[in-house]
Amino acid sequence: xxxxxxxxxxxxxxxxxxxxxxxxxxxxxxxxxxxxxxxxxxxxxxxxxxxxxxxxxxxxxxxxxxxxxxxxxxxxxxxxxxxxxxxxxxxxxxxxxxxxxxxxxxxxxxxxxxxxxxxxxxxxxxxxxxxxxxxxxxxxxxxxxxxxxxxxxxxxxxxxxxxxxxxxxxxxxxxxxxxxxxxxxxxxxxxxxxxxxxxxxxxxxxxxxxxxxxxxxxxxxxxxxxxxxxxxxxxxxxxxxxxxxxxxxxxxxxxxxxxxxxxxxxxxxxxxxxxxxxxxxxx
Amino acid sequence: xxxxxxxxxxxxxxxxxxxxxxxxxxxxxxxxxxxxxxxxxxxxxxxxxxxxxxxxxxxxxxxxxxxxxxxxxxxxxxxxxxxxxxxxxxxxxxxxxxxxxxxxxxxxxxxxxxxxxxxxxxxxxxxxxxxxxxxxxxxxxxxxxxxxxxxxxxxxxxxxxxxxxxxxxxxxxxxxxxxxxxxxxxxxxxxxxxxxxxxxxxxxxxxxxxxxxxxxxxxxxxxxxxxxxxxxxxxxxxxxxxxxxxxxxxxxxxxxxxxxxxxxxxxxxxxxxxxxxxxxxxxxxxxxxxxxxxxxxxxxxxxxxxxxxxxxxxxxxxxxxxxxxxxxxxxxxxxxxxxxxxxxxxxxxxxxxxxxxxxxxxxxxxxxxxxxxxxxxxxxxxxxxxxxxxxxxxxxxxxxxxxxxxxxxxxxxxxxxxxxxxxxxxxxxx
Numbered sequence: 001x002x003x004x005x006x007x008x009x010x011x012x013x014x015x016x017x018x019x020x021x022x023x024x025x026x027x028x029x030x031x032x033x034x035x036x037x038x039x040x041x042x043x044x045x046x047x048x049x050x051x052x053x054x055x056x057x058x059x060x061x062x063x064x065x066x067x068x069x070x071x072x073x074x075x076x077x078x079x080x081x082x083x084x085x086x087x088x089x090x091x092x093x094x095x096x097x098x099x100x101x102x103x104x105x106x107x108x109x110x111x112x113x114x115x116x117x118x119x120x121x122x123x124x125x126x127x128x129x130x131x132x133x134x135x136x137x138x139x140x141x142x143x144x145x146x147x148x149x150x151x152x153x154x155x156x157x158x159x160x161x162x163x164x165x166x167x168x169x170x171x172x173x174x175x176x177x178x179x180x181x182x183x184x185x186x187x188x189x190x191x192x193x194x195x196x197x198x199x200x201x202x203x204x205x206x207x208x209x210x211x212x213x214x215x216x217x218x219x220x221x222x223x224x225x226x227x228x229x230x231x232x233x234x235x236x237x238x239x240x241x242x243x244x245x246x247x248x249x250x251x252x253x254x255x256x257x258x259x260x261x262x263x264x265x266x267x268x269x270x271x272x273x274x275x276x277x278x279x280x281x282x283x
Numbered sequence: 284x285x286x287x288x289x290x291x292x293x294x295x296x297x298x299x300x301x302x303x304x305x306x307x308x309x310x311x312x313x314x315x316x317x318x319x320x321x322x323x324x325x326x327x328x329x330x331x332x333x334x335x336x337x338x339x340x341x342x343x344x345x346x347x348x349x350x351x352x353x354x355x356x357x358x359x360x361x362x363x364x365x366x367x368x369x370x371x372x373x374x375x376x377x378x379x380x381x382x383x384x385x386x387x388x389x390x391x392x393x394x395x396x397x398x399x400x401x402x403x404x405x406x407x408x409x410x411x412x413x414x415x416x417x418x419x420x421x422x423x424x425x426x427x428x429x430x431x432x433x434x435x436x437x438x439x440x441x442x443x444x445x446x447x448x449x450x451x452x453x454x455x456x457x458x459x460x461x462x463x464x465x466x467x468x469x470x471x472x473x474x475x476x477x478x479x480x481x482x483x484x485x486x487x488x489x490x491x492x493x494x495x496x497x498x499x500x501x502x503x504x505x506x507x508x509x510x511x512x513x514x515x516x517x518x519x520x521x522x523x524x525x526x527x528x529x530x531x532x533x534x535x536x537x538x539x540x541x542x543x544x545x546x547x548x549x550x551x552x553x554x555x556x557x558x559x560x561x562x563x564x565x566x567x568x569x570x571x572x573x574x575x576x577x578x579x580x581x582x583x584x585x586x587x588x589x590x591x592x593x594x595x596x597x598x599x600x601x602x603x604x605x606x607x608x609x610x611x612x613x614x615x616x617x618x619x620x621x622x623x624x625x626x627x628x629x630x631x632x633x634x635x636x637x638x639x640x641x642x643x644x645x646x647x648x649x650x651x652x653x654x655x656x657x658x659x660x661x662x663x664x665x666x667x668x669x670x671x672x673x674x675x676x677x678x679x680x681x682x683x684x685x686x687x688x689x690x691x692x693x694x695x696x697x698x699x700x701x702x703x704x705x706x707x708x709x710x711x712x713x
Binding site for chain 2: 026060061062063064065067071075078083084107108109110111113114133134136138139155157158160161162163166170183184185186209
């Protein structure tokens with residue numbers, strides 16, 4: 001008897017948001033920062049404040065796709081001794097809120113844990129899927145088998161530089177939603193979301209009915225509203241992580257960090273509700 | 284014998300890029316997706332896939348274009364100083380009391396190491412792709428210096444990422460790069476060494492890929508880099524094979540090279556791969572010793588994993604977090620190895636042994652005193668390994684050692700190691 005993950009929960013979230021005429025808000029925080037329990041509290045706080053879907057980041061020694069904010073938090077988490085087992089425990093605690101919970105991870109920790117074992121453990125923890133930004137479709141065979149067997153959605157990314165052919169390839173194996181990188185670059189809050197994002201979402205919609213969520217660069221409710229006007233989901237990471245980092249650095253205590261997370265998450269949640277639902281999403 | 288005459292087919296394809304005759308299965312790697320057996324591949328964000336496809340296509344076109352080939356061949360001869368000689372190390376051979384030692388003198392190539400072979404190829408390719416900016420990572424600084432050099436020659440903007448720790452260990456090379464017009468960016472994240480410089484270069488590349496080429500310095504990274512760098516470096520073995528044949532009338536019994544990422548080793552190994560009588564031996568950096576855990580021996584002390592866009596052997600913990608490597612040699616201080624080496628190891632066609640800091644430094648001193656050649660600490664690892672092999676094989680055998688770089692950059696490190704300075708050195712600044 002194979003324990004099944006909560007695949008399908010992502011689709012439910014996107015369908016429910018669509019009915020409400022809004023986009024889904026996806027929030028990212030790394031496990032283990034400032035501590036394992038502190039991160040769990042922050043993730044639960046952002047769900048209470050309106051985040052629909054949680055990405056639990058697996059801190060990694062060589063985060064080549066992350067900007068300084070997520071690097072700093074991941075470094076601190078690793079110095080604090082966070083392990084893959086801690087990440088799974090975090091997923092369990094967050095999935096308990098009812099929010100679909102994904103792991104966002106570089107590929108090596110999964111491979112090292114054992115691809116099949118990682119899928120089984122994540123499913124047992126109540127995880128909904130995994131985002132694997134450095135696992136291209138060409139190398140994803142074993143992972144797709146394991147994710148399929150354990151009821152997990154495998155989420156893959158497209159980028160502004162993706163050809164239409166590659167978008168077709170990526171979307172053909174993706175489950176849950178398509179992660180569209182808004183710009184060419186690493187993670188980090190920016191003044192404006194890349195202009196390429198809207199065009200990319202259109203190109204993805206041309207080949208799939210899967211929901212499309214846009215990430216990279218979103219930092220506040222205003223930007224969330226802008227993105228929500230054309231995307232099914234808005235993904236926010238660095239801005240949330242920065243809120244925790246700033247509170248830690250200011251030494252204002254864990255409660256201040258949680259408060260900052262709640263304020264930002266509420267602002268973002270209002271943002272995804274401010275825009276009219278993306279027209280192309282209703283099919 | 285000149286390397287330029289090594290291509291005996293009469294075509295314009297130069298020895299650097301010509302297919303290996305009779306290579307059989309060995310020539311079939313990598314596959315179209317960049318696999319060497321179970322190693323290699325492309326583990327990068329989707330944002331970089333288009334650039335890697337573009338590079339793969341541009342490279343295939345370039346090596347089929349006689350004009351590109353002629354230009355590279357011309358630069359290798361008139362600018363880089365190829366072919367580099369093979370030197371018979373008589374006094375060293377006598378001292379070791381084993382096999383006859385022949386040295387392939389990449390230390391005599393322009394900029395002082397084999398790195399120039401690869402960067403000339405990649406920078407010409409950069410211009411061909413219409414890109415104007417080149418980024419590179421560097422550990423010891425040799426690849427950074429070579430890249431800065433090629434960029435100066437070809438009029439390209441150059442940015443070199445270097446771990447902060449390495450900028451201190453190799454301050455002279457930082458100054459050299461800046462003199463050559465490159466911007467050197469010290470990297471303060473992670474372990475502040477080569478692996479973190481690669482991380483930072485990858486972050487730059489994903490944001491600037493439209494106008495930037497990432498000139499990777501070793502046979503590593505996502506496909507097509509391990510293949511492309513190997514092809515640009517294989518001139519070393521192509522020349523050396525001819526030179527050894529001319530000198531001794533037979534193939535060497537063993538070819539020995541140091542291995543960090545492994546470009547000088549792949550460069551000298553590749554032409555010999557079909558010659559199955561020739562033992563191919565790579566020397567990994569053993570740091571304080573394999574047993575201490577403070578080393579950079581990815582094959583001897585690592586396990587299969589994925590890092591920097593490739594599947595290969597890496598130093599990592601049970602959770603797949605990269606372990607920090609240790610070596611007195613900044614150029615070998617990397618927790619991984621190129622995927623083709625991983626494959627050669629798995630197939631048994633090459634073997635890898637470990638040389639620790641002490642053995643390497645002893646070799647450096649011995650080569651200096653017996654041959655008047657001050658080799659790079661990286662290359663000294665190859666010599667120390669070759670001494671072991673020489674004693675194992677005995678006086679009838681011939682060993683070709685890749686002297687991959689010169690040691691001028693390492694004088695400060697060696698002076699401290701051997702306590703050669705009269706006045707107390709500024710030990711805190713090292």
